[in-house]
Amino acid sequence: LFSVAGSLEKKRLEELRVGVVAGPSESEINAMTGLIPMTMGKLPAWAVQRVSRRHEKLIQAALFLCAALSVLTTAAIILVLLGNAVYAPGARNAFFEQVSLWDFLTGTHWKPVDGPAGRFGIIPLLSGTIMVAVIASLVSVPAGLGAAIYMSEYAAPREREFLKPVLEILAGIPSVVYGFFALKFITPWILKPALGFLGLELGTFNALSAGIVVGIMVTPLIASLSEDVIRSVPRSLREAAYALGSTRFDVSVRVVVPAALSGILAAFLLAFSRAIGETMAVVIAGGQQPIATLNPLRGAQTMTSFMVHASTGDSAADSISRMSIYAIGIALFAITLTINLISGWILRRYREVYQ
Amino acid sequence: MSEPHPPAEPKVAEPKVAEPKTAEPKTARPKVSFISGGDRYIRNRLMLSRVFAWLCRFATYSALAILVVLLAAIIYSSLGRLSPDFVTNTNSTSPIKAGILAGLWGSFWLILFTAMFSVPVGVGSAVYLEEIAKDNMLVRIIKVNLANLAGVPSIVYGILGYTVFRTSAAAIAELFDGKHVIGVLGLFKVRLSKLPIYEDNILVGALTLTLVILPTVIAASQEALRSVPGSIRVASLALGATRWQTIWRQVIPAALPGISTGVILSTSRAIGEAAPLIMLGALTYTSMCPGGIESPLELLTRPSKLMQAPLDQFTAMPIEIYDWSKQPDARFTAVAASGIVVLLVVLLSINSVAMIVRHFASRRLKW
Numbered sequence: 101l102f103s104v105a106g107s108l109e110k111k112r113l114e115e116l117r118v119g120v121v122a123g124p125s126e127s128e129i130n131a132m133t134g135l136i137p138m139t140m141g142k143l144p145a146w147a148v149q150r151v152s153r154r155h156e157k158l159i160q161a162a163l164f165l166c167a168a169l170s171v172l173t174t175a176a177i178i179l180v181l182l183g184n185a186v187y188a189p190g191a192r193n194a195f196f197e198q199v200s201l202w203d204f205l206t207g208t209h210w211k212p213v214d215g216p217a218g219r220f221g222i223i224p225l226l227s228g229t230i231m232v233a234v235i236a237s238l239v240s241v242p243a244g245l246g247a248a249i250y251m252s253e254y255a256a257p258r259e260r261e262f263l264k265p266v267l268e269i270l271a272g273i274p275s276v277v278y279g280f281f282a283l284k285f286i287t288p289w290i291l292k293p294a295l296g297f298l299g300l301e302l303g304t305f306n307a308l309s310a311g312i313v314v315g316i317m318v319t320p321l322i323a324s325l326s327e328d329v330i331r332s333v334p335r336s337l338r339e340a341a342y343a344l345g346s347t348r349f350d351v352s353v354r355v356v357v358p359a360a361l362s363g364i365l366a367a368f369l370l371a372f373s374r375a376i377g378e379t380m381a382v383v384i385a386g387g388q389q390p391i392a393t394l395n396p397l398r399g400a401q402t403m404t405s406f407m408v409h410a411s412t413g414d415s416a417a418d419s420i421s422r423m424s425i426y427a428i429g430i431a432l433f434a435i436t437l438t439i440n441l442i443s444g445w446i447l448r449r450y451r452e453v454y455q
Numbered sequence: 456m457s458e459p460h461p462p463a464e465p466k467v468a469e470p471k472v473a474e475p476k477t478a479e480p481k482t483a484r485p486k487v488s489f490i491s492g493g494d495r496y497i498r499n500r501l502m503l504s505r506v507f508a509w510l511c512r513f514a515t516y517s518a519l520a521i522l523v524v525l526l527a528a529i530i531y532s533s534l535g536r537l538s539p540d541f542v543t544n545t546n547s548t549s550p551i552k553a554g555i556l557a558g559l560w561g562s563f564w565l566i567l568f569t570a571m572f573s574v575p576v577g578v579g580s581a582v583y584l585e586e587i588a589k590d591n592m593l594v595r596i597i598k599v600n601l602a603n604l605a606g607v608p609s610i611v612y613g614i615l616g617y618t619v620f621r622t623s624a625a626a627i628a629e630l631f632d633g634k635h636v637i638g639v640l641g642l643f644k645v646r647l648s649k650l651p652i653y654e655d656n657i658l659v660g661a662l663t664l665t666l667v668i669l670p671t672v673i674a675a676s677q678e679a680l681r682s683v684p685g686s687i688r689v690a691s692l693a694l695g696a697t698r699w700q701t702i703w704r705q706v707i708p709a710a711l712p713g714i715s716t717g718v719i720l721s722t723s724r725a726i727g728e729a730a731p732l733i734m735l736g737a738l739t740y741t742s743m744c745p746g747g748i749e750s751p752l753e754l755l756t757r758p759s760k761l762m763q764a765p766l767d768q769f770t771a772m773p774i775e776i777y778d779w780s781k782q783p784d785a786r787f788t789a790v791a792a793s794g795i796v797v798l799l800v801v802l803l804s805i806n807s808v809a810m811i812v813r814h815f816a817s818r819r820l821k822w
Contacts, residue, residue, distance in 0.1 A: 159699050160587055166579030167588070170601050170673070173666055177611060180618045246514025254508055255515070266519050272720075272802065274727025276773045277529070277795050280780045284788055285528040316521055323518075349504035352511075370606065377608025379730035380773070384780050404610050404730070411617070411734050429614045433607065440606040 181433060184426040195423040204427060210390035210401075212410065212421035220424060222431060224390040228307065228400035229376055232386060235311025235396060236318060236375040241368055243315070244322025245357075248364075251323070252330040253352050264324075271320035278317055279384030282309040287385065295397070305387025305399035313385065314378045318371040325370065329363025330356055362450035369443035373436040379404040403432045526799075533796045535789035542797060545742035545749075546775060550786035553779070555794050560744040561657070561769035562726055562801070568661030568765060569668065569725050574718055576665070577672030578707075581714075584673070585680040586688075586702050605670035613734025616663030621735055625654035653768045655736045657745055660769060663735060664725045671724065675717020679710040712816025719809040723802055729773035741770045772798045 185195045196204070199220045207221015247267065251260050287302065287309045295302045302308070333356050341355045357364065387399025388409050401409070407425050415421045536550070544554025580601075588594040629635075633649030683706050691701040707714070746764030748754060754761065772794060779791035 156697055156699050160583075163579045163583035163587060166576045167583040167594075167597050169576060170580065170604055170669065171597055173615075173669070174600050174604060176619060177607070177615050180615050181611075184618065243514045243517065246511040247518060250508075250511035250515040254511060263515055263519070266522060270518055270522055272723070272727075272806065273525070274729070274773055274798065274802070276727065276729050276776045276780070277525075277799070280776065280791055280795060281525050281528060283780060284532060284792075285524075289528075319518065347500050347504035349500070349507040352507070373606055377610065379608065379610045380777060383730075384777060404608065407610055407614070408730065408733050411613075411736065425614060429611055433611050436606060436608055437603060440603055444602065 177433065181426050181430045184423060185430055193418070193420075193423070195420065195427040198420055198423075199427075208392045210406070212406075212424050214415075214419050214421065218420060220420075220427075222403075222428070224392040225401055225403045225406055225428065226431075227392050227394060228386070228390070229402040229404070231307050231394055231396055231400060232311045232314060232378075232382055232402055233372055233375040235308060236315035236378075237368070237372055239312055239315025240319040240322050240371055240375075244319045244367075244371070245326055245364065247319070247323040248326035248330055249352050249357070252327050253348065253356065267320040267323055270316065271324075273317075275317065275378065275380035276384065278313040279310075279381040282313040282381060282385035286312060300397060302397050303387065303399050305385065305389075306397050307386055307400040308396040310382045310386035310400075311396065313381050314375045317378065317381065318374050321374060322367050322371045325367035326360070326364045329360040329367070332363075333359045362446050365450075366443040366447040369439050369446070373439035373443070376439070377404060377432065377436050379408060383408045403428050407432075529792050529795050529799075532788055532792035535786070537789075537793040537796055541790075541793050545744065546770070546778075547742065550782075550784060550790050553787075553790050555772060555775060555797050556749060557741055557744050558770050558772040558775040558794070559797065559801075560748060561771045561774075564657045564745050564764055564769065565660050565664060565732075565771055566722060566726055568658060569664040570718070570722050572661060572665040573669055573672050573722070577669055577718070578676045578714060580669075580673045581676030581680055582702055582707070585677050586706060587698070601670050601673060605674065608730075609667045609728055610730040610734060612663055612666045613731030615666065616659060616731060616735050620659040620662050621654050624652065624656055624659045628652040628654050650766070651763060652766045655738070655768055657765045657767060657769050660732055660735055660771070661765075663731050664728060667728060667731055668721045668725050671721035672718055675721055676710075676714045679713025679717055680706065682713060683709045712812055716809045716813045716816075719805060719812070723805045723809075726771075726802060726805070727773055727798065729771070729777055732771055732774055733777070738768055738770045738774075741768065743768065745769045772801070 183194075187194050187197075204220055204222055206223070207219060208223045209219035209221050210224045211217065211219040247263075251263055255263060283305070287304065287306060291306070291309055292302050337355055337359060338351050341351045346355070382402050383405040386402060386405055388401050388405065389399045390401040390406065391398070393400065407428055410421050410425050413421065536553075541554045542559065543556055544552055545557045546555075547553040584594065584598065588597075628650075631647050631650040631652055633647070635647045636644050637647065638644050687705050687709055688701055691705045692698070696704070745767040746760040746762075747767075748757070748760050748764060776791050776794040776798065779787045779794060782791075
């Protein structure tokens with residue numbers, strides 16, 4: 101194998117010699133290519149390796165299986181959720197065999213107990229989830245976008261190198277830690293005094309503190325995704341705006357952000373769906389009361405915190421409160437998937453293309 | 456933190472009125488200082504710009520402030536309990552005695568097996584998608600699917616793990632309860648020995664966590680593979696290497712620092728994951744380390760326990776922290792905070808390994 105490449109090189113050098121009078125001689129060429137001429141014998145044993153075509157194909161097939169595993173995972177998720185909610189194999193009763201879809205979607209009471217007392221309306225859980233996610237967005241959208249603009253438009257490279265790890269650390273702190281922070285610090289030390297000053301009553305478990313920490317958690321996501329799209333806005337756009345007498349505010353808000361708007365919107369949506377799926381912080385700080393309310397000062401149960409609550413309870417595996425996990429799981433999966441798909445669609449559809 | 460940006464509208468209307476005004480005095484007054492001069496419109500605009508810059512700076516630095524406050528609050532709360540015996544004790548109902556040893560070992564085993572499952576599959580998928588796959592329908596489906604899997608809440612994987620992995624483990628456990636007899640080829644019968652397999656064992660937890668982090672591992676490995684210059688592949692192929700030889704001997708070694716950094720970072724995410732494990736029914740209260748191994752020395756001295764550990768029940772650090780946080784007894788606050796300190800120290804040390812790898816790799820490789 102070596103000698104083939106070598107002989108090509110040799111040929112080129114020989115051609116060179118034809119053109120140039122004082123080109124390298126035959127022996128010099130051999131020295132330069134550093135190879136034994138083809139005719140002199142076989143390649144040394146180490147250089148010869150039989151490669152079986154089948155072996156190669158086998159490896160590729162194995163790698164393909166690895167990649168296909170992700171499709172299998174999605175299929176399994178859908179199958180498991182639908183399987184146990186719509187039609188359960190074996191002796192178990194599927195959730196929607198016992199509760200009608202209409203009652204599930206429109207009911208305003210959530211009381212997952214067996215027997216006639218059970219009420220299965222998703223509205224209370226949905227309102228809790230959306231409340232937490234909206235509070236989280238109110239925190240994270242201005243903070244994340246502001247941080248993205250600051251890091252891409254204002255910060256010096258050194259400052260940016262210092263700030264970026266800070267955001268990465270904030271993103272890497274586990275959810276339980278934020279839950280603890282909300283329950284034991286934000287609620288008693290910040291929100292209670294502040295709201296007490298305004299004369300408002302705040303529960304120990306409340307959606308407000310949960311929403312705030314979830315907002316803190318998703319801020320780095322918005323910041324880094326938005327910063328990426330903002331940085332991809334070409335420099336010429338900024339320079340043109342400065343040349344027309346714009347201030348930095350004008351450049352950031354009227355030129356750069358509109359140019360990157362699709363990416364920023366996609367980042368917001370992604371963060372919103374992350375906030376909806378956020379579990380441990382909400383479980384710890386948000387409380388476990390499924391009430392259809394939009395009052396963030398009270399405890400609220402989200403879809404995720406219900407799932408944790410139901411699975412830590414001591415109800416039997418085939419009880420309806422267990423089976424309701426699958427129904428809520430479908431709702432959660434469908435909502436987050438829809439938002440993610442919309443986010444991806446916005447990114448593709450409205451991307452500004454620059455040369 | 457939640458201040459909105461100053462709206463852009465108020466100043467929009469002004470220029471039409473202000474501009475002719477500013478144009479006239481220019482001829483009369485030769486010196487126009489934009490900062491201190493009488494030009495109100497420009498001064499307002501500059502002011503707005505400066506206020507906006509400060510708001511953005513405030514938003515960015517509030518992240519730093521929150522991080523500092525968070526760490527300070529946790530360390531302050533942990534002062535009552537954090538001591539060496541917190542790391543050597545297992546859980547207890549008494550806040551004075553409760554320690555994190557069982558969670559530490561549980562997390563160790565979980566991460567060991569999660570890494571063992573997710574690294575080959577994750578890197579393999581990335582290699583397939585980046586190096587081998589042609590752009591056909593199937594590959595596009597896989598890519599779209601991966602992007603969507605990354606956005607699935609981790610608790611949903613917990614449901615999957617509970618239904619699929621835990622049920623399978625329960626079936627296997629039932630098979631090995633010491634009562635089942637199976638016939639081998641109709642020739643003789645074998646009574647299956649009794650094995651201590653639990654349905655909520657470490658392997659079930661690790662498989663579930665593998666599914667949680669797999670999209671991240673794949674994305675990180677893809678990123679690393681993409682940063683290997685094409686010339687390396689072309690050179691290797693031109694020398695007659697096959698595609699797999701090129702991948703195995705050139706591309707993967709060149710991408711290894713990037714891959715290992717990404718893999719370490721995404722595996723460290725799994726350490727903090729509690730939701731899927733709780734869905735599996737991992738024990739919130741246990742004082743037992745998997746396999747009964749309580750010190751690193753026992754890993755070497757008692758090999759029989761090693762075999763048992765993966766099939767044992769477990770708890771993990773974030774689960775214990777969750778359990779302590781929701782205890783009504785206020786003294787458990789310090790216990791939970793101490794647990795968080797240990798968890799963060801573990802995370803920090805793992806991440807610093809990744810940083811070191813990245814640092815040395817970026818010094819060595821130059822292209």
